[in-house]
Amino acid sequence: MRALRLTAWGEPPTQTEVEQPVPHGAEVLVRVEATGLCHSDLHVIDAPPGALPYRLPFTLGHEVAGRTLALGPDADGVAVGDRVVLYGPWGCGACDRCAAGRDNYCDRRDTLAWHGAGLGRDGGMAECVLVPSARHLVPIGDLPADQAAPLSDAGLTSYHAVAGLRHALEEGTTTVVIGVGGLGHLAVQILRATTPSRVLAVDVREEALALADRSGADFGTLVRADTADVLRKRSGGTGADAVLDFVGTTQTLELAAGILRPGGELAVVGSGGGRLTVSKPGVLPPGFRLSLPFWGTHPELAEVVALAQSGAIHVETEQFPLSAAPEAIGRLRRGRVRGRAVLVP
Numbered sequence: 001m002r003a004l005r006l007t008a009w010g011e012p013p014t015q016t017e018v019e020q021p022v023p024h025g026a027e028v029l030v031r032v033e034a035t036g037l038c039h040s041d042l043h044v045i046d047a048p049p050g051a052l053p054y055r056l057p058f059t060l061g062h063e064v065a066g067r068t069l070a071l072g073p074d075a076d077g078v079a080v081g082d083r084v085v086l087y088g089p090w091g092c093g094a095c096d097r098c099a100a101g102r103d104n105y106c107d108r109r110d111t112l113a114w115h116g117a118g119l120g121r122d123g124g125m126a127e128c129v130l131v132p133s134a135r136h137l138v139p140i141g142d143l144p145a146d147q148a149a150p151l152s153d154a155g156l157t158s159y160h161a162v163a164g165l166r167h168a169l170e171e172g173t174t175t176v177v178i179g180v181g182g183l184g185h186l187a188v189q190i191l192r193a194t195t196p197s198r199v200l201a202v203d204v205r206e207e208a209l210a211l212a213d214r215s216g217a218d219f220g221t222l223v224r225a226d227t228a229d230v231l232r233k234r235s236g237g238t239g240a241d242a243v244l245d246f247v248g249t250t251q252t253l254e255l256a257a258g259i260l261r262p263g264g265e266l267a268v269v270g271s272g273g274g275r276l277t278v279s280k281p282g283v284l285p286p287g288f289r290l291s292l293p294f295w296g297t298h299p300e301l302a303e304v305v306a307l308a309q310s311g312a313i314h315v316e317t318e319q320f321p322l323s324a325a326p327e328a329i330g331r332l333r334r335g336r337v338r339g340r341a342v343l344v345p
């Protein structure tokens with residue numbers, strides 16, 4: 001079968017032929033219908049040797065939807081032909097966190113040579129993907145594959161980040177979303193669908209602000225010298241109750257910390273490599289709370305799928321054949337993708 005594999009650090013991934021895997025034990029083989037292309041794939045492709053614990057080569061693709069094709073003899077709770085989305089952050093499978101479907105915070109995460117499907121383990125940018133256990137699958141019914149695949153990261157990570165802030169997002173509050181790409185446009189929709197908070201969006205691209213508007217944001221603005229003042233005014237003068245940063249550079253972290261209301265919440269999702277210095281006393285708002293959410297839990301993925309099935313959230317996608325992965329990667333790099341790029345084998 002065809003697969004897009006990372007074979008050397010610092011080099012672009014290559015399209016190669018690999019053996020179609022055969023499921024053993026509790027494994028499940030899934031025929032891929034669609035796989036999302038995430039900005040994290042660019043971080044992985046660009047990583048210098050030694051930066052990530054992954055062993056090469058492996059197949060990229062951590063946002064995967066498809067249909068189960070074959071089951072190992074011990075595979076449980078799934079039938080051949082089921083349509084599923086993959087829960088991607090595979091943990092050790094043995095700790096309390098994994099047992100509770102919280103592989104994203106697996107107790108052995110620091111000792112694993114992978115973060116999940118397509119991140120150190122063979123993922124979904126291929127015709128088929130081998131899943132270690134049916135516990136990593138969530139049924140999607142007849143949800144179109146291009147909708148379902150991005151839910152497993154862009155949707156789930158946004159949902160999990162919002163879930164961590166929900167206690168602070170009552171009626172009359174304001175949330176700022178920085179970076180309205182694959183994750184951010186779903187975060188705007190999830191905020192609108194699950195909280196009464198007013199949503200303000202920030203990006204460096206006009207098209208992203210148009211996407212924020214279509215996603216239900218109350219207001220959008222480009223990053224400029226006066227952005228902090230504009231956002232403060234739009235938050236009723238007090239500052240934002242919460243900021244979701246889907247970029248994570250020093251510039252966006254400083255913007256975020258500068259517009260928070262006392263007692264405000266900052267969730268940093270973007271892996272932009274920025275730094276924010278926390279000191280007390282210091283310049284951060286009193287009561288400031290910082291979280292670094294990673295991906296999401298299995299039960300949350302089922303909730304995101306249910307939201308999509310109800311029509312409350314919709315992924316804007318641009319589809320590419322798997323053979324055009326280099327073009328999709330190039331467009332994501334240049335900020336030319338609207339919503340999520342999805343590869344179809």
Ligand code: NAD
Nearest residue numbers: 038039040179180181182183203204208269270271294295
């Ligand atoms: P994307 O490229 O689809 O979207 C990023 C958006 O940010 C774009 O609209 C871009 O124009 C905007 N942007 C870039 N620089 C900006 C700036 N300085 N100010 C405001 N906006 C800016 O990326 P994505 O796939 O949505 O991923 C977003 C980030 O989240 C990436 O860093 C990715 O690695 C990370 N990520 C983290 C997790 C996690 O679990 N924490 C999961 C998935 C992705």
Ligand code: ZN
Nearest residue numbers: 038039040153
């Ligand atoms: Zn991702």
Ligand code: ZN
Nearest residue numbers: 092095098106
């Ligand atoms: Zn574990």
